[in-house]
Amino acid sequence: MREGTNHRRRSIRFREYxxxxxxxxFVTIVSHQRECLFGEAEGVTVRLSETGTIVKETWEALPDxxxxxxxxxxxxxxNHIHGIIFIVGAGLALPDARPALGDIVRTFKxxxxxxxxxxxxxxxxxxxxxNYFEHIIRNLEELNHIRQYIxxxxxxxxxxxxxxVGAGLALPDxxxxxxxxxxxxxPLQEDVADMFGGVRP
Numbered sequence: 681m682r683e684g685t686n687h688r689r690r691s692i693r694f695r696e697y698x699x700x701x702x703x704x705x706f707v708t709i710v711s712h713q714r715e716c717l718f719g720e721a722e723g724v725t726v727r728l729s730e731t732g733t734i735v736k737e738t739w740e741a742l743p744d745x746x747x748x749x750x751x752x753x754x755x756x757x758x759n760h761i762h763g764i765i766f767i768v769g770a771g772l773a774l775p776d777a778r779p780a781l782g783d784i785v786r787t788f789k790x791x792x793x794x795x796x797x798x799x800x801x802x803x804x805x806x807x808x809x810x811n812y813f814e815h816i817i818r819n820l821e822e823l824n825h826i827r828q829y830i831x832x833x834x835x836x837x838x839x840x841x842x843x844x845v846g847a848g849l850a851l852p853d854x855x856x857x858x859x860x861x862x863x864x865x866x867p868l869q870e871d872v873a874d875m876f877g878g879v880r881p
Contacts, residue, residue, distance in 0.1 A: 699780040699781040699782060700767065700778035700783075702748075702767050703816060703817070704752075704766050704816070705764070705765045705766075705781050705814055705816060706762070706764055706814065706815040706826050707762070707763050707764075707781070708762050708812065708813040708814075709761050709763075709789065709809075709813075710808070711760060711808060712809055714759050714760075714843075714844050715759060716759045716844070717731045717758075717807075718732030718757065718760075718761075719756065719757075719758055721758055721837035723834070723835065724835050725834055726755070728756060730799055731796045731799060732756050734792055735756050735792050735796070736756050738791050738792040739751055739754055739788060742787070742788060745787060746779045746784060748767055748779065749765060749766070749767060749779065749784060750765070750766040750768055751763055751765055751766075752765070753827055754830070755833050757837065757840070758837065758843075764826060765784065785812050789807070789808045792808075793808065
């Protein structure tokens with residue numbers, strides 16, 4: 681991946697990296713067979729379906745289950761979700777008590793799939809692809825660029841690599857607005873800003 685330009689998604693974890701350590705992570709989770717269950721992209725907005733609303737609610741509720749997590753910014757797209765996850769304040773916890781990124785993603789997938797399958801009146805059907813894509817956010821500049829990338833996603837849906845009829849991965853342009861499938865970015869809180877030298881955007 682070329683940082684700061686093209687967020688090509690990968691599913692390979694760094695074997696020696698502790699994904700429970702405090703840090704910032706960009707994740708993309710895609711629906712099974714890229715099925716567009718979560719809504720429709722309409723210009724700069726995403727009109728969420730009932731299933732998409734479940735995905736949104738499940739994502740927003742993750743900090744209730746994991747107090748050391750802040751899901752700072754996200755976007756529900758027609759067949760995937762982009763999100764920025766901060767694991768903060770976990771340094772004092774025993775290693776076995778700290779949630780790793782994979783634990784958080786598995787919990788999100790499980791809860792959202794159970795609720796969605798109940799809504800869709802089906803049992804045991806996969807909602808998500810088996811794996812997920814992640815990137816460790818190293819600095820504030822990269823964080824801000826990924827925030828922008830997430831924000832512009834609906835406008836670029838026709839070119840998105842996850843669009844079953846799309847032509848490839850879209851890149852951000854200028855002038856998009858936030859939409860009802862996203863959470864607007866707020867100034868970084870102190871514990872999050874400390875990851876990047878105490879600087880807030």
